[in-house]
Amino acid sequence: MNLLVGQCVAPVQALRRPAFTFIGRRPSKAITAFLALLLIAASHAQPADPQRTAVAIEALSRLTPEQIKSNPKLEAALKRVIEATRGTPQFVEVVRKFQITNENPALLAIAIQNATNSFGTDAVRAILEAGDAKLLRDSLNSTSTASATRLAEALGNVAEKKVVPLLEPIVADSQRDAQLRKQAVRGLAQNQEGASVLLKLAKEERLAPDIRLLASMELNAVRWPRIKSEAAQLLPLPQARNAQPLPSIAELTGKRGDAARGAEVYSRAEAGCINCHQVNGQGIDFGPKLSEIGAKLGKDALYEAILNPSAGISFGYEAWQLELKNGDEAYGLLVSETADELAIKTQNGIVTRYKKSEVAKRQMMKTSIMPSDLQQTMSLEELIDLVEYLASLKKVG
Numbered sequence: 001m002n003l004l005v006g007q008c009v010a011p012v013q014a015l016r017r018p019a020f021t022f023i024g025r026r027p028s029k030a031i032t033a034f035l036a037l038l039l040i041a042a043s044h045a046q047p048a049d050p051q052r053t054a055v056a057i058e059a060l061s062r063l064t065p066e067q068i069k070s071n072p073k074l075e076a077a078l079k080r081v082i083e084a085t086r087g088t089p090q091f092v093e094v095v096r097k098f099q100i101t102n103e104n105p106a107l108l109a110i111a112i113q114n115a116t117n118s119f120g121t122d123a124v125r126a127i128l129e130a131g132d133a134k135l136l137r138d139s140l141n142s143t144s145t146a147s148a149t150r151l152a153e154a155l156g157n158v159a160e161k162k163v164v165p166l167l168e169p170i171v172a173d174s175q176r177d178a179q180l181r182k183q184a185v186r187g188l189a190q191n192q193e194g195a196s197v198l199l200k201l202a203k204e205e206r207l208a209p210d211i212r213l214l215a216s217m218e219l220n221a222v223r224w225p226r227i228k229s230e231a232a233q234l235l236p237l238p239q240a241r242n243a244q245p246l247p248s249i250a251e252l253t254g255k256r257g258d259a260a261r262g263a264e265v266y267s268r269a270e271a272g273c274i275n276c277h278q279v280n281g282q283g284i285d286f287g288p289k290l291s292e293i294g295a296k297l298g299k300d301a302l303y304e305a306i307l308n309p310s311a312g313i314s315f316g317y318e319a320w321q322l323e324l325k326n327g328d329e330a331y332g333l334l335v336s337e338t339a340d341e342l343a344i345k346t347q348n349g350i351v352t353r354y355k356k357s358e359v360a361k362r363q364m365m366k367t368s369i370m371p372s373d374l375q376q377t378m379s380l381e382e383l384i385d386l387v388e389y390l391a392s393l394k395k396v397g
């Protein structure tokens, strides 16, 4: 058996060859038996050997939870793989696939430490799928506000309606820590049901004054037209500049602004540019990087990009909407696709993989993910300054 593992360790890729990819058909009994042997042998890595663990995981990914549960040796091998991968993304994947419920506390620790990446959001999803809302609620109510705040962030990044009942009570309770409530506001605004609940809390005047501005910014930036227009009425943005008609792009292009002031406009929370773009590594990696945008686009194209983003959507940055069979939806950039999975990057820069079998419908949108009315968060002079700043972003030297 050692020989078998030894030979398979080097070409782990061998398992990815057509003979071992069973798209749409079940592996034969012989192959299942082989995978089982391989899993048992490879899981006996002592001390933990990453290559053997990789082989074990490959074998596991081709076995079903039923096949594992029907064989005590395979169950023991699964336990060894879980120990060998503890604290890694593979751990989350394996625990989630095989629905190992007693690892929920370990998943929670991962979620809290990785609130802003897919490692953490996948850990939260696994806990939610296991139906352990109580664990999450207890942690949100724990005395450590720092970890409760990070958990609220991870929950928000999951962007599913399941998180609403966990975050809503925090937003509504003005006794809770302000940072925690703010994180919960951001979290609710990331899914449609949460955003409606936030709007409802605003209508019922149950938003404490210290989170109203944040709620207003979040709700005025959502992509659901009804919620957005109600928010504009109910929680208008303080900075919105009302419908003073803009000069033509030709006229704007002829004006000179102040690049330093433009850099400030660019970094303002209401404009949101830094939430979706990076300049020299600063900001969130979501939309195209803008470090050299001044060399790529002239001022006219820069105005166009801000005033009418949907007119020319950059290739590869189209918005996709997935409707999931469980009623949730996902919205973002399609960053990769395999035979059975899609990966979507949401506005916070987090990549989430969805099984195609979980997706009811997918659609490429004609509108850009970049909001079309960002100039309303600034005055005409500030818009001109902002474009001056963007035009100045060129490679140095």
Ligand code: HEC
Binding pocket: 266, 271, 272, 273, 274, 275, 276, 277, 286, 287, 288, 293, 296, 297, 302, 305, 306, 309, 310, 312, 313, 314, 317, 318, 347, 368, 369, 370, 371, 374, 386, 390
């Ligand atoms: C919600 C995310 C989001 C926000 C907020 C946002 N953008 Fe964008 N932006 C994008 C995406 C996605 C694209 C690519 C799709 C497209 O071209 O419309 C883009 C494209 C651009 C482009 C064209 C880039 C190119 O390489 O052609 C420019 C310029 C730009 N944005 C500037 C800004 C500025 C300035 C702000 C702030 C006022 C801003 N963006 C706010 C997401 C965003």
